[in-house]
Amino acid sequence: MGLKTPAEYVASLRDGRVTYWDGERIDDITTHPRFRVPIEVASRDYLYDDPSHAELRSFATDEGGRAHRIYQIPRSEADLATRVELMYHTSIVGLVSGVYMALMSVKDAVAKVNPQYAANIEAMYRHARDNDLRAAEVITDAKGDRKRKAHEQDDPDLYLRIVKRSNEGIVVRGAKLHITGASLCHELVVMPTKGMRQDETDYAVSFSIPVNTKGVKIINRSFAPAELNAFDYPASAHHSIPEGFVIFDDVFVPWERVFLAGEVQLASLFAQSLGLWERTGGLVEAVRMSQIFVGLAQLVSEHQGKERDPVVQNSVAELISYAEMLRMSLDYACRNYERTPSGMIHPNVLAVNVAKYYYAANYHQTIRYLHDVSGGLVITLPLEADLRNEESGKYLRKYLKSVPGAEPETRMRVYNLIRDLTADAYGGWQFVVALQAGGGLNAQRIMMHRTYDMATARARALAAAGATPH
Numbered sequence: 384m385g386l387k388t389p390a391e392y393v394a395s396l397r398d399g400r401v402t403y404w405d406g407e408r409i410d411d412i413t414t415h416p417r418f419r420v421p422i423e424v425a426s427r428d429y430l431y432d433d434p435s436h437a438e439l440r441s442f443a444t445d446e447g448g449r450a451h452r453i454y455q456i457p458r459s460e461a462d463l464a465t466r467v468e469l470m471y472h473t474s475i476v477g478l479v480s481g482v483y484m485a486l487m488s489v490k491d492a493v494a495k496v497n498p499q500y501a502a503n504i505e506a507m508y509r510h511a512r513d514n515d516l517r518a519a520e521v522i523t524d525a526k527g528d529r530k531r532k533a534h535e536q537d538d539p540d541l542y543l544r545i546v547k548r549s550n551e552g553i554v555v556r557g558a559k560l561h562i563t564g565a566s567l568c569h570e571l572v573v574m575p576t577k578g579m580r581q582d583e584t585d586y587a588v589s590f591s592i593p594v595n596t597k598g599v600k601i602i603n604r605s606f607a608p609a610e611l612n613a614f615d616y617p618a619s620a621h622h623s624i625p626e627g628f629v630i631f632d633d634v635f636v637p638w639e640r641v642f643l644a645g646e647v648q649l650a651s652l653f654a655q656s657l658g659l660w661e662r663t664g665g666l667v668e669a670v671r672m673s674q675i676f677v678g679l680a681q682l683v684s685e686h687q688g689k690e691r692d693p694v695v696q697n698s699v700a701e702l703i704s705y706a707e708m709l710r711m712s713l714d715y716a717c718r719n720y721e722r723t724p725s726g727m728i729h730p731n732v733l734a735v736n737v738a739k740y741y742y743a744a745n746y747h748q749t750i751r752y753l754h755d756v757s758g759g760l761v762i763t764l765p766l767e768a769d770l771r772n773e774e775s776g777k778y779l780r781k782y783l784k785s786v787p788g789a790e791p792e793t794r795m796r797v798y799n800l801i802r803d804l805t806a807d808a809y810g811g812w813q814f815v816v817a818l819q820a821g822g823g824l825n826a827q828r829i830m831m832h833r834t835y836d837m838a839t840a841r842a843r844a845l846a847a848a849g850a851t852p853h
C-alpha cells in the first residue's frame with residue numbers, strides 16, 4: 384500500500400503478463416529492449432521526490448495517506464486547474480489512469496440502477512489509488528461490420544461480451560483495440576464502446592481486471608523502434624508508449640470487479656464519461672504541442688533571416704491563432720465546469736467537445752503553415768552521424784550557416800524536432816491521433832448536438848425572424 388518508487392513500479396510489471404511485439408512473445412517486459420523507453424517514461428511519474436514536481440504529483444487522501452494526484456477527485460475550480468497542470472507533467476500512462484475519474488463521474492447514476500456496482504467502482508478506485516496502480520482505458524471494440532449492431536455480427540465476439548454468468552462472476556470474450564499503454568499498466572478498465580440496445584445486453588459490460596489475469600493477451604505496436612538517436616529524433620526517442628491490441632480469451636471477472644453486466648441503459652453513460660476525460664487529456668497535449676509549433680515556426684524563420692517577411696508572419700499568426708484558440712478553450716472548459724450530484728466537478732462537456740473538434744478538424748491544415756515556412760530540410764537534413772563525421776561534418780557546418788547567431792547544430796536540432804513531430808513516424812502517428820484518439824470527429828459532433836442549448840438558439844432565431852414561437 385502507498386506510493387511506489389520507480390523501482391517498485393518496474394518490479395510490479397514482472398507478473399507473468401502475456402505480451403507480444405513484432406512476432407515475439409515477451410515474458411519479462413522489464414528486461415526487453417523494446418520496452419526500455421516506454422518503461423522509463425512511465426516510471427518518471429513515480430518520482431515523488433523530484434523537487435520540481437513533488438507538490439503537484441501527489442495529494443493527501445481524506446484517509447490521511449498520500450496518492451498520485453491523478454486520483455484526486457476534483458471538487459473545486461482550483462482542483463481542476465491543478466489537475467490540468469499535472470497533466471502537462473505526466474506521461475500518457477499516468478494520464479490514462481484518470482479512467483477512474485470517468486467511473487467516479489458515473490457512480491451516482493450507476494447507484495440508482497445497482498448500488499453494488501457503484502460500491503464496486505468506489506472500492507476499485509480506492510484499490511488503484513492506494514496501491515499506486517496505473518490503469519488503461521479499454522473501450523474500443525474490434526467492431527467488425529460498422530453497419531451491424533454488436534449481436535448482429537457474423538462473429539459474435541467482435542464486440543467484447545459476456546459469455547457466461549455464475550454466482551462467482553462473469554466470463555468475457557472479445558478484443559479491445561488501440562489501448563494506450565496497456566502493457567505498462569496494472570489494471571484494464573473495460574467499458575462499452577457505445578450505447579447498447581435491449582438486444583445487446585451481453586455487450587453492456589464494464590469491469591476492471593489485472594493485466595496478468597488468465598486469458599488476457601496484449602499485442603503491442605509503437606511508432607518508435609527500440610533505439611532512436613535523441614539528436615535526430617528529439618521527441619520520439621523519449622516518448623514512445625505502445626498501444627495494445629488486447630485480447631480477452633474467456634477471462635473470468637469476479638462480481639466485486641464488475642461495474643455493469645447487462646444494464647443497457649447505462650452503457651452510453653460510461654462511454655460518454657470516458658470520452659470527456661480522454662478529450663480533456665487530448666486537449667492538454669494539443670495546447671502544449673501547438674505552442675511548440677509556434678516556437679518552431681518562429682525559430683526556423685529567424686534562422687533563415689525571413690522572420691519579417693509578411694508571408695512568414697501570416698503563417699506564424701495562423702499558428703498562434705490555433706494555439707491560442709486551444710489554450711482559451713481549455714481554460715474556458717475548466718472555468719465553466721459542471722458538477723455531479725455527489726459534488727465531483729468535471730470540465731464543461733460542450734466546451735471540451737467543441738475544443739477537441741476544433742483541434743482535430745484543423746490540425747492537418749495548421750501543420751501545413753509550419754511545413755510551408757520550414758522548407759525541404761525538414762525531411763532532407765542529414766543525420767547526426769554525418770555532422771559528427773569529420774569529412775562530411777565540415778560541409779554541413781559550412782552550408783548550414785545562415786544568419787549570425789544561428790549555429791548549424793541548433794538549426795539541425797530545430798529541423799529535427801519539426802520532422803519528428805510532424806513529418807516522420809511519430810508525426811504521422813500524431814496526424815491520426817488528432818483525428819481518432821478520444822473518438823473520431825463524429826463522436827464530438829454527436830456530443831455537441833446532445834449538450835448545446837438548442838431551445839434558446841431556436842427561440843432567439845425565431846424572435847430575430849419576427850416569427851411566432853412553436
Ligand SMILES: Cc1cc2nc3c(=O)[nH]c(=O)nc-3n(C[C@H](O)[C@H](O)[C@H](O)COP(=O)(O)OP(=O)(O)OC[C@H]3O[C@@H](n4cnc5c(N)ncnc54)[C@H](O)[C@@H]3O)c2cc1C
Binds near residue numbers: 526563816822823
Ligand atoms: C493512437 C491511438 C490511441 C488510442 N487509445 C485508445 C485507448 O487507450 N483506449 C481506447 O479504448 N481506444 C483508444 N483509441 C481508439 C479510438 O478511440 C478509435 O480509434 C476511434 O474511436 C475510432 O474508432 P475505430 O478506430 O474503430 O475506427 P472506426 O470505427 O472505423 O471509425 C473511423 C471513421 O469511421 C466512421 N464510422 C464509424 N462507424 C461508422 C458507421 N457505422 N457508419 C459510418 N461511418 C462510421 C467514424 O465516424 C470515423 O470517422 C486510440 C486510437 C489511437 C489512434
